[in-house]
Amino acid sequence: MSLDRLRIGFIPLADAAIPIVAADVGFAAEEGFQIELSREVSWSNIRDRLVLGHFDAAHLLAPVAIATSLGLAGMKATLSAPLALGLNGNAFTLSPFLHDELVAHLAPGAALSDPLATGAAFASLVRARHGRGDEPPTLGMTFPFSTHNYQLRLWLDAAGLIPDQDVRLAVVPPPYMVDALQNGHVDGFCVGAPWNAVAVDLGLGRILHLGVELVRRCPEKVLAVRSGLLDGEPERIEALVRACVRAAAWIDDPANRHETARILGAEDRLDLPATLIRRTLDSRLATGWRDEVRNSDNLLLFGRDGATRPDPRHARWLHAQMARWGQAPASTAASDAAAALYRTDIYDKALGAAPPALPDDALELFTG
C-alpha cells in the first residue's frame, strides 16, 4: 500500500526545519504519510503554488498567509494556519561600511545591542547623509508582507524616521540577500537565519541586531494550507500537525542538534555548511564586529514555550502592522479575519490537548 503523500514547499531558511525534519527523520511516516518537499526561490512562488494546488501545504511568511486571505496582493485564496513554524530567527545585518558609519554616530557609552540607541545613531547618520546630499541607505527585506519589513519599520519608526521617505526598502528573497549585499544593491538587510551568519562568515556584513532584541516573541512562518483542504480532509492536516509538533520537540533536544544541522545543510535542503547552521541552533552568533558574540536562548524557537501553537494575537499584531503601513484596511473585520486564519482548534484537536495558558504579552516589543 502506498502512503498518502503531502507536497510541501519551503524556502531555504533555518525555520523550515520542522517540515524538513518531519519528512527526513520519519515523523511523517509514523503518522502514516509521506512528505514530498520542494525547495522554492521566492515567497510569491511558494504562495502561488499553494494557491494553485501544486502544494498541499507551505512554509509561508505569516503575513503573506494573512494578506492572501484578505486579498491584499497577488492571488486571493482563503488560507489557514493550523501550526506556527516556531518564533523569531531574524537579524539585522549591515555592510561593514554602514556599520562603521552607525558606530560613529552612536552616543558615548551606548550599547550596540540596544535598539533605541542604534536607532538614534541610524537616524543621525541618515540626516547627516541627507544634509550632505548623499544617497540614503538601502535596506533589504524579504517581502512587502513580512516580519522583516515590519521589524525594520518598527526600529526606524521608533527612531523618528519615516521609512518610506528617509530610507529605501528593497525586496530581496532570502537566498539572494547576501549576493545583494555583495553587489551593493543593498547596504544592509533584515532576513531570517542562517543568512545573517553567511554574510558575517564571508566578511560582507556585521550583525547589528538579533530579531529578539526588538521583538521577544516574534511571529515568523506558519504552515499554511488551503482552507478547502483543511475543511475537506481535516484528518490529513491533523496528522501533519502531529508529525510537525513531534519534529519540533526532536529539534529542541540538544542531543539532536548535530543531526538537525546536517539534515538542513543537505544539497536539496538549505545547501549550506552544517557548522554554520549549527551556530543558529546553538543560539550563539558571531556578529563580525571585533570578536563580539551575541547569544539569546530565544534566538530561534522551534517547539519550546508553545512556539508551534498558532497565537491569534500574533495575527492581529501582523494585521495592525499592515494597517499601520497602509497595506490593509484598519478595520476590526480585517483584524478578525486575520485572527481566524490561526486555527488553534485544529492544533488542539490534532494533539488531543487542552488549550494551554498563554503568556500575557504575546510579543514583548522593545518599544514597550
Next chain:
Amino acid sequence: MRIGDHANLLERIYAIDPDVILIDLADPSRDVLEQMFQMSRAVRRPVGMFVDQTDSASIEASVEAGVSAYVVDGLRKERVKPILDMTISRFNAFSRLRSELEQAKSQLEERKTVDRAKGILMRTRKIGEEEAYGLLRKVAMNEKKKISEIAQSVITAAELLA
C-alpha cells in the same frame, strides 16, 4: 522587457509602464514585482503565468485568483505573441465583468441607503413612502445632487440627532 537582474527593477518597470506582465513561476525576481504592486495600487495589469505542471484544479484556482493566462510548459518564442494577445483580451473581458459587478453592487447599496432614508422620513414626518421618496428627489434636484447622496445625509443627520 525581460527581467533578468533585479537591480533597479522597480525604476525600470515604472519607466517602461508595461501593457502586460508575464510571470515565470520559477523566477526569483517575482517578489520585486510584488513590491511594485504594493507601492502602486493603481497598477492593474494583465498577468500571464508560466508554470511547469498543471491539472484542472490548478487552472480553476488560477482563474479564481485573477490570473489572466495560465500557460503550461515553457516560454517558446513562437508562442509568445498569441499568449500575449490572449492574456490582454482575457484581462479586458475580466475587467469589464468586474466593473459591471462593482456597478451592480453600488446600485444595490444606493437603493438600500435610499430605503433607509425613506424609512426615517416616514417615521419622523409621518408621511407615506411615495411622499418620502418625492421629498428626497425634490431636494436632490434642487441641490443638483444624487438621490443617494441626499439619502446618506438624512441617515447621518438622524444618527447624529438620535
